[in-house]
Amino acid sequence: MIWTVLIFIIVIAGWHWFEGRRDKTLFAADEGKVCVNLHAAEAKTFLESHPETQVLDVRSDAEFRGGALPGAIHVSIGDAEFDQKVSKLNKAKPVLVYCAGGMRSRQAVGRLKALGFENIQHLHRGYHSW
8 A cells, every 4th residue: 555655646746846947948028028827726716817818729629518618719729720710810919728637738839939929828727617
């Protein structure tokens, strides 16, 4: 039993270390641009103070139908035309991107950066944290 608990702790600690290292690179903003990883309370505050924010839900169709953030635009990260569809959003306005737990939306952050979005806000731990 003690070994199971110890292994579990090591795996969790390792994941947090790995995620932290990766996030330092992912959320590093280019000059003149913003790319931030926000916890749920910070995201709520950001949305209240920036009502022009485009909220982008990158989960599956079924997940989106099960509930979403207010005003969310749905474009699944698995959609073959993801880049083309999100390119229709205003790249100068803030975009808050999220998925269920934060993995797929991290993929989307990289794609949004490559597409030239200027202000990317990411919901850390996704919809489940909301």
